[in-house]
Amino acid sequence: DAKTTQPTSMDCAEGRAANLPCNHSTISGNEYVYWYRQIHSQGPQYIIHGLKNNETNEMASLIITEDRKSSTLILPHATLRDTAVYYCIVRVVYNFNKFYFGSGTKLNVKP
Amino acid sequence: EAGVAQSPRYKIIEKRQSVAFWCNPISGHATLYWYQQILGQGPKLLIQFQNNGVVDDSQLPKDRFSAERLKGVDSTLKIQPAKLEDSAVYLCASSPLSTEQYFGPGTRLTVT
Numbered sequence: 372d373a374k375t376t377q378p379t380s381m382d383c384a385e386g387r388a389a390n391l392p393c394n395h396s397t398i399s400g401n402e403y404v405y406w407y408r409q410i411h412s413q414g415p416q417y418i419i420h421g422l423k424n425n426e427t428n429e430m431a432s433l434i435i436t437e438d439r440k441s442s443t444l445i446l447p448h449a450t451l452r453d454t455a456v457y458y459c460i461v462r463v464v465y466n467f468n469k470f471y472f473g474s475g476t477k478l479n480v481k482p
Numbered sequence: 483e484a485g486v487a488q489s490p491r492y493k494i495i496e497k498r499q500s501v502a503f504w505c506n507p508i509s510g511h512a513t514l515y516w517y518q519q520i521l522g523q524g525p526k527l528l529i530q531f532q533n534n535g536v537v538d539d540s541q542l543p544k545d546r547f548s549a550e551r552l553k554g555v556d557s558t559l560k561i562q563p564a565k566l567e568d569s570a571v572y573l574c575a576s577s578p579l580s581t582e583q584y585f586g587p588g589t590r591l592t593v594t
Contacts, residue, residue: 420581470527
């Protein structure tokens with residue numbers, strides 16, 4: 372299964388865009404990239420996912436490089452409530468929707 | 483729609499005691515997962531059910547952990563006997579057949 376590498380922590384000023392990188396250099400052609408976040412003392416929350424095209428929803432944008440070896444989650448206007456651990460996950464499509472969580476990136480949004 | 487429900491939210495037991503956690507998934511979700519999350523780490527999959535059958539339990543310590551999903555709906559996860567290293571948050575998630583998982587709030591277990 373493809374592994375992901377994320378920075379341990381990042382800071383972002385409130386109101387600015389938060390750009391969270393993820394490296395998944397061993398991703399295979401049928402594996403999707405998923406992003407979840409976990410706010411303190413809550414269960415993880417789905418944010419967005421994509422295969423090879425860039426995706427956008429009401430929460431965030433996902434930019435996947437052309438070679439699919441890395442991706443960036445963009446929170447366009449970060450708020451204090453976006454402070455959380457963000458997990459980048461590569462989904463093993465053939466394996467009954469299994470997810471492997473790494474350690475994630477702790478995003479600290481500061482006023 | 484109602485989310486994934488878990489109970490209890492908190493549990494404190496002594497080592498060598500037994501404990502059980504309950505999960506009620508989102509209605510109609512065929513797949514149910516139990517994760518263990520140790521402080522400072524990401525969730526680790528323990529067991530995955532598809533309806534009432536086990537799809538993957540390769541990470542479940544079967545000498546002390548057991549789980550069942552009767553009638554393909556609710557599920558229970560049991561630990562017997564508990565060890566100090568079992569202190570963690572136990573997360574339940576459910577999923578329709580295709581995409582994202584929906585997580586419950588978790589049960590925080592402290593073993594003393």
